[in-house]
Amino acid sequence: MSVHVAGRDLTADPRVVAGALRRRVGAMPRPLRAWYGILVLLCLVGAVGAALSLPPGWEVLGTSPPFEWGILIAAYVFFAITTSGLCLASSLGTVFGIEMFIPLEKRHAILALLCLMTAFGIIALDLQFPVRMVFGAVLSPSPRSPMWWMGVFYGAYLVFLIIEVLSMFTGRWRLHRIACVLSSITAIVAPTTLGAVFGVLSSRPYWHGAFTPPAMVSAALLSGTALLGLVFYVVHRFRLAGFERAGALAIPAIRLLLTIILAVTVLVVGWQTAWGLYGDVPGLSTATAAILVGPLALPFWVLRVLLGLVVPIILLVLPRTRTPAGLAAAACLAFIGLFADRAIFVFAGQVVPDSAVAGVLPSPFAAYVPSLVEISIVVGAFAALALAYTLAERHLPMGEHSGHVVGAFLGSANPAGAADAAAASAVRAAPPTLTAPPMYDGGGVL
């Protein structure tokens, strides 16, 4: 049995497919084979956890009435903001036409799509009835609910991203340009709706307030930029498609952006902490105490502050560590720190319930320990994302193309001058002339 796809006959015989797969795997370099093997194994672990979490009401999660949202919600928030942050970071190139950021375009779009699908997968596993969510959001919409708006905007974002990716690989540049702009706009709005899911709850003082949605956007930009830093280090290190411009433009661009957003995050975390300590607002001050000296202190001081902010900033600023490897280390730590940050954020809103819940009185703090099922799902999600992206990196044409420059929507000095734009496009799209040093320093401290 065979199917005809894109002018080629592909067999569907399992034995033939297995044989071909075996030959492909055998021909791989040993480290790549090990990488695939580890990821597949972790995906299988995640799949077992996912299967166990599917039946409604099975108490396989570590949550309880006083602590209803656990690490799956934290992971969902993390991936949902990461996908937005990827688009925000690359919009500097795709929408605003800043040349340093243009090499990010293809990889960011693939990563953003995969991150969003990972986020949707995790939330589907956390929901007891995910199919009802799809129908319910359409048939009995609730525009008063921030969660409904979150579904609307992330749904729209998925559509725009799909169009962006498809048009990118099929050369439909006009459509691509529109999709880039729309996805970038949605990438700002979507995390604010996610922030509003928490921010509107007046009964949860730690989350409550207009500060939460914009803080979610800054967290999005940090996680997205950090992930781009990791990926472009790999591109540079293993000399993958477009590595020349990755080293010359993308890595300095990411370093610059990561440094700025880390500095912004220091302000955000600092003010959040000061806000919580000021006065004695019931719920808020206790939650802040839980973060600073309570059950969340260890992840906060070690993962959030030290490894997630201080060390990355040092790595990015010190001249000795201003290397691609230094950027990769900083990005990796910032990425881990951001995951801890989102988990602390989700947990801090619940760790000090201001009421008994269904007859349970947590004292002094509500307890939550992630179950093995939850941990396996989160690990599996990261592995699935890495596996899917590795496959995309190896099998999709990731080299730059001319279309993205046409897509530089707002950055042209003379947007109305089509001839100028075309000329600029031709110049930028030309193969890189690396007579300049391979690392673009851009001048200045950063």
Added chain:
Amino acid sequence: MSDTVTAAAPGPGEARPTLSRRRVLQFGLAAVPAVCGAALLSGALATSHDVVRAAGSVRAAEPEPAGGTYDPSAHHWAFVMDTTTCIGCGRCVEACKLENHVPPDPQLNRTWVELHVQAEDWTVSVSSPQGGGHGVPAEETMPAAATAVRNAYFVPRLCMQCENPPCTWVCPVSATYRTEDGIVLVDEKRCIGCGYCLIACPYGARYMVPAGDTTPKGVPGIADKCTFCYHRITRGLLPACAEVCPVNARIFGDLNDATSPVSVAVRDKRVRAMKPALGTRPRVFYTGLEGEVD
């Protein structure tokens, strides 16, 4: 916006370069009615059982009382909890579990009883061993051996049936809603089990139903809460907890009826609601409540 999402969802699989725009549009036009049709069918099944929604209001299609048709617009149900008479026996908790098939787990309750003990130094300790379902052991009444008790009383807790309920505001699929007679209910066929209403409730009145032999509506994985025993009050009966209370600490009735016990209590006693600053406007009032209970 949602229609756009639904319609565009098949797009990525279809929008390959080999397909024409016409084919994609044809598929999309065919897919939208198919998806909407399936969803409508799902919605129809969800609404046909025991809840009828019409013109923005909700009417419970429970069996009607013997005397005639139940008119939800004619009632305004409320509770007054008298903390000066509650003895913390826990019969209300037991009765609620039996009446509503609440899971036997002592950590999952539609109603529970808290013991508030105010020590000589004004510190307050709150306890609710097993939700108060088996009374409160004597040792719970003393916060510490060396501390004298200034005041101690029991606080029965349940859903406040707020006039401005945060749980209904946040539900993304309108699965939890407020009836005309002021009761907040959960549609078990619409609830997606996201837990947002649990998080939003300032009174901790909700829990997620675990799988097991005992589930209030036979559906695990949904949010559950006190309904003032809606199946009973629409037949002219008292809620189970009020029915069994030996000291009449749970005063239930219709605020629209000026002679009902609850109207008399609201009028004659000094009552207050919990967490008034949140603007939820509860329909459960308390007498003899100290300020620290908020």
